[in-house]
Amino acid sequence: MSEENTIGVVVGNTTTDSYSFILTSMAGSKGDLVYTEAEIPASESNKSARNVYVWGRILSINRTNTAFPSEIAQEIAKEQIEIRETLASTDNEYQEAEVEILGQCDQKDTEQEQIYLKPLNYPVMPSAQVRTPDEKLVKKLLSGTSEGEKLIHIGSLISRKDIEINVSASKIVARHMAILAMTGGGKTVATRRIIKGLSDYGYPMLIFDPHGDYLGLYSNRDKLKDENGNPVDVKIFQPALMAKGHDEVVEMMITLFTKFDLSLSPAQTDKFYEFVESNEAKIAFGDPAATGSRRQYDSKDIKEHLKEFETIIRNELEKEDNKTTKRTIGAVLRTVKQLIREIDLMQKTNKQLAKRLKSKDNSFEFENMPNLITDPEDVVRSNQISIFYLGGFSRLLQSMIVSITLETLFKNRASLDDDRIGPFASIIEEAHNFVPGSGEEKKSTPSLLTIRKLLTEGRKFGTGVILISQRPNRLDETTLAQCNSFLILKLVNPRDQGWVQRVMEQMSDQDREALKAFANGQAFISGHAVKFPLQVQVKRDEELETSIMGDEDFINENSEHHKKTSSNIKKRDQNSESISSIAASAKKAKTKL
Amino acid sequence: MVTQKDKIRARLKKDYYSDLMVLAATQTNIQDNYMEVIINLSDKFSKILRDNGYIKKLEYNPKEFWNFKGKKTIFNIDGGQASVQIPTSAPFGLRVVNYKVKPGDKSSNREDLISDPYVVTDLFDPNSELFDQSDDDGLADDLKKMQDGTRIIFEAASALRTGLGELDWPKEGKKIPTKNDMIFLHGPMVNPAAGYEVEGEISGKKYPPYSLETYNFLLPHRINAELPEHRDEDPLEKYRKFIPIYCEILKKIKKLDVPVYGCVERPGPAAYGPITKQLMDSMINKRILKNADVYRNSRKPNDPDGMADIIRKFQISDSAFFDYMLNVGEFIDPQEINKQEEHKWPVRKWDYEYWGLGIPKSFSTYLKVSENKKPIRVETMEVRESYMDDLNMVFHSSRLLKSYSFPVGLDIVDKLAKTPDWMKRNIRKNAIMLTLRKAMESGNKRAVAIARKIAVSSDRSFFNRPKGK
Ligand SMILES: Nc1ncnc2c1ncn2[C@@H]1O[C@H](COP(=O)(O)OP(=O)(O)OP(=O)(O)O)[C@@H](O)[C@H]1O
Numbered sequence A: 001m002s003e004e005n006t007i008g009v010v011v012g013n014t015t016t017d018s019y020s021f022i023l024t025s026m027a028g029s030k031g032d033l034v035y036t037e038a039e040i041p042a043s044e045s046n047k048s049a050r051n052v053y054v055w056g057r058i059l060s061i062n063r064t065n066t067a068f069p070s071e072i073a074q075e076i077a078k079e080q081i082e083i084r085e086t087l088a089s090t091d092n093e094y095q096e097a098e099v100e101i102l103g104q105c106d107q108k109d110t111e112q113e114q115i116y117l118k119p120l121n122y123p124v125m126p127s128a129q130v131r132t133p134d135e136k137l138v139k140k141l142l143s144g145t146s147e148g149e150k151l152i153h154i155g156s157l158i159s160r161k162d163i164e165i166n167v168s169a170s171k172i173v174a175r176h177m178a179i180l181a182m183t184g185g186g187k188t189v190a191t192r193r194i195i196k197g198l199s200d201y202g203y204p205m206l207i208f209d210p211h212g213d214y215l216g217l218y219s220n221r222d223k224l225k226d227e228n229g230n231p232v233d234v235k236i237f238q239p240a241l242m243a244k245g246h247d248e249v250v251e252m253m254i255t256l257f258t259k260f261d262l263s264l265s266p267a268q269t270d271k272f273y274e275f276v277e278s279n280e281a282k283i284a285f286g287d288p289a290a291t292g293s294r295r296q297y298d299s300k301d302i303k304e305h306l307k308e309f310e311t312i313i314r315n316e317l318e319k320e321d322n323k324t325t326k327r328t329i330g331a332v333l334r335t336v337k338q339l340i341r342e343i344d345l346m347q348k349t350n351k352q353l354a355k356r357l358k359s360k361d362n363s364f365e366f367e368n369m370p371n372l373i374t375d376p377e378d379v380v381r382s383n384q385i386s387i388f389y390l391g392g393f394s395r396l397l398q399s400m401i402v403s404i405t406l407e408t409l410f411k412n413r414a415s416l417d418d419d420r421i422g423p424f425a426s427i428i429e430e431a432h433n434f435v436p437g438s439g440e441e442k443k444s445t446p447s448l449l450t451i452r453k454l455l456t457e458g459r460k461f462g463t464g465v466i467l468i469s470q471r472p473n474r475l476d477e478t479t480l481a482q483c484n485s486f487l488i489l490k491l492v493n494p495r496d497q498g499w500v501q502r503v504m505e506q507m508s509d510q511d512r513e514a515l516k517a518f519a520n521g522q523a524f525i526s527g528h529a530v531k532f533p534l535q536v537q538v539k540r541d542e543e544l545e546t547s548i549m550g551d552e553d554f555i556n557e558n559s560e561h562h563k564k565t566s567s568n569i570k571k572r573d574q575n576s577e578s579i580s581s582i583a584a585s586a587k588k589a590k591t592k593l
Numbered sequence B: 001m002v003t004q005k006d007k008i009r010a011r012l013k014k015d016y017y018s019d020l021m022v023l024a025a026t027q028t029n030i031q032d033n034y035m036e037v038i039i040n041l042s043d044k045f046s047k048i049l050r051d052n053g054y055i056k057k058l059e060y061n062p063k064e065f066w067n068f069k070g071k072k073t074i075f076n077i078d079g080g081q082a083s084v085q086i087p088t089s090a091p092f093g094l095r096v097v098n099y100k101v102k103p104g105d106k107s108s109n110r111e112d113l114i115s116d117p118y119v120v121t122d123l124f125d126p127n128s129e130l131f132d133q134s135d136d137d138g139l140a141d142d143l144k145k146m147q148d149g150t151r152i153i154f155e156a157a158s159a160l161r162t163g164l165g166e167l168d169w170p171k172e173g174k175k176i177p178t179k180n181d182m183i184f185l186h187g188p189m190v191n192p193a194a195g196y197e198v199e200g201e202i203s204g205k206k207y208p209p210y211s212l213e214t215y216n217f218l219l220p221h222r223i224n225a226e227l228p229e230h231r232d233e234d235p236l237e238k239y240r241k242f243i244p245i246y247c248e249i250l251k252k253i254k255k256l257d258v259p260v261y262g263c264v265e266r267p268g269p270a271a272y273g274p275i276t277k278q279l280m281d282s283m284i285n286k287r288i289l290k291n292a293d294v295y296r297n298s299r300k301p302n303d304p305d306g307m308a309d310i311i312r313k314f315q316i317s318d319s320a321f322f323d324y325m326l327n328v329g330e331f332i333d334p335q336e337i338n339k340q341e342e343h344k345w346p347v348r349k350w351d352y353e354y355w356g357l358g359i360p361k362s363f364s365t366y367l368k369v370s371e372n373k374k375p376i377r378v379e380t381m382e383v384r385e386s387y388m389d390d391l392n393m394v395f396h397s398s399r400l401l402k403s404y405s406f407p408v409g410l411d412i413v414d415k416l417a418k419t420p421d422w423m424k425r426n427i428r429k430n431a432i433m434l435t436l437r438k439a440m441e442s443g444n445k446r447a448v449a450i451a452r453k454i455a456v457s458s459d460r461s462f463f464n465r466p467k468g469k
């Protein structure tokens, strides 16, 4: 240990949790790891006194430039004098840093491959020297959370670019993670880093992507290889509302009816249930109890079910003679048709958006959703990333898609006798839409309970979840509390900050304060995935991004649009001009008469 | 046109006079015309001063003024005390800060700082008894005086050591300032000395002498001392005390090439200030004023008062009086003031003629820096050729802090000298330990008892730890 890396001296009262020190050089900055030498006196449990290093993290640095009276700035500006021409001091300040103690290790432990910290139960000594560890030492300290841990390289310490930070891949997939930041804070960049990290191990992933932020992974899939050099496949699915079996289909239908606000009169409701419970419907939807039900496991797009239902009603309508009843059946039929139209519209929008994306990157292949009951391995398999592109669907439908997809896969994963798929990770963007916190939204969000289940059972079944959101305070707190690791990027809204601090256990006031000042990609990371809380600069994988999803270039789009349409518009304008002049003269002519 | 009277009237209405006026009003029976009297008197007096060249003026020209190109070095010195919470209320920690700056220097050597902490009780001779107490009650007062005296001496010594080139600056090493440079002290240039050396007939108390080490530190030039008493290789204990050391330091400072000034931020409340008095005496001597107009002091109840009587009766201090009179940039021609008043000199041992009058006089002025602040007092021991230029430095560097109106260099050291909390804690622990140790070494039972009392009541956790197994 050289004297060179001494950056300050411990002052004031110290505890086993924290201490302050006065910086003697400008070498320290917030977030830095520091250590001090200490002697732990002999006690009953420790036969002899031990020399240890006490490790800590700088939480805050208060610069007290007592020597720069701020008032001076006014006069200097007003009179246009240069501050250095005067007597004012520009460099006298002293800085007091607050350090959160992370733990201690025996001094001889630093010769080991890795350093493991134990709790400190004796405060550091005032006047002790505070040092910054060299790169080697930090690596030993930061590497791994336990031996043989699979790691993901997330970036570097904000304050020290030479120090790489890794997070535990296994902890993320077993114990979940939340990635929170205001918009533009770098959530997607960070998530992409983690996806890339997990793909190194060929870990199966599902991405629910409402904005197509992750389609770049598809375009650049040739760059994804696992650690053994095997390719990692990326598939994009055009999602659908899949349902199977009478009960499920009916339930979904009713949900859709209510959510789309399609109301039926009491008489119509009676008829509706009559049809729903009919043998034909049971056969069509697949009822295990129904005769001739070959299709009990046939999961289909709900739209297809609805179309069959429509046919059943239409048949009834034709058979019916009673005029009043006929009218009632007609009304039910119209409502069902309307529901089909609504769903159809969204699917069309989704397809349109997909087409639009495809027009920008011709390589995009959108696949139809496979039958998750019969063929779950189409979406969950090693060395495959499955992206569910949710663009165009309403919030409810998105939630239903996520719910049904994950529910089906979870059942598949959890059923012991039919263990067809392995563990997988689900990555959920805009998580506030899928696990909302407000009571009102909760009711209309079927995905909430599904995701909760994945989180609580995640350790048992390996159904890890990564939640991403720019509206932390709109997330469901109970769900978030299940996340064991957090990556918090820039957050400026004090409500979000407060909320995040409440949910996380390891965030100090100083860390919370730091959030608003973070630059893009700077983050606070804590929880099981790291040994102790850290501030990191997330690594950006630019090669996995695609330009097509960047900010929409409306200026260029307009000029393109203009090129194509302007001559037509011009013509029309000219026409309209001549027409109106004609009309005007016509009017005049009239008055002359 | 705004007359001087209008200005005085306006200034009188300012907040900082209201309590003064309340005070005066309750103590005099002439509340009604209080304002009028002050206005008329100030107006009259300022006219006389102006007519006779006692008021001078500086122009504020920051752009031209701040153009030193690093060729002038300004030293700023202040001492701060750590007021440690122990029952005696005596502060033990002392910090002297010296800030050196070369305006306009573009290099990294522009500023340099020395900030030295001391534990006061460490500075005294360890062989003498720290407590020679006949009663507990005086202890707090005495410790406080010891502390104040030590601070004053250390500040002055810092100026002296600066002037002699004794200081080893972190960036520039040793450097002897020239007459082109300046040293500023936060506080008076010359302090009344008698109060800090109470050994004598009146109090009967005795302070210990400073240790030889401290003594040599304070007077690094000892072989060439101005006073022969200090030249001894093996000095008498009696000269390692406040008065002889202070006297020597000031005499030597007066001889330095570099001019030294003391700036006083909040002049004391003394009504009928010494500068006003000196000005009136001076004008009587020069036959500008009649003695009777100043000191009428008639016994007849209906006779009008003299100016001195009015000032005394209305409790008009120097700073208030000159505040009424001076406009921004104006200052009073410096007046020679003897701060060592004979009637307050209680120390028979220290012959007044030799020691009291041996301490240099100060030349004091009041300089009005901004309209909204009282003028500041600037003191020096010798009015030199550079006086006007030097005051201009005070003026311009004070203008940088408009609402504060005090030289910015001194504002800086003032803040730095305020010992931060964490240091107080350490100083306190040291101080308590030291007091206790010294008391025990002295073998004086009383002293031990007092020291224990201090220790126990102030830092319970530290001293009353359960006895280890
Ligand atoms: N780790 C990083 N390193 C460098 N730049 C970054 C990093 N993270 C984010 N950025 C920059 O910030 C921009 C926004 O990042 P990103 O798209 O990840 O934000 P976001 O939080 O997902 O935003 P939104 O809420 O809009 O989805 C990126 O395009 C990039 O320019």
Ligand SMILES: [Mg+2]
Pocket: A187, A188, A189, A213
């Ligand atoms: Mg994003």
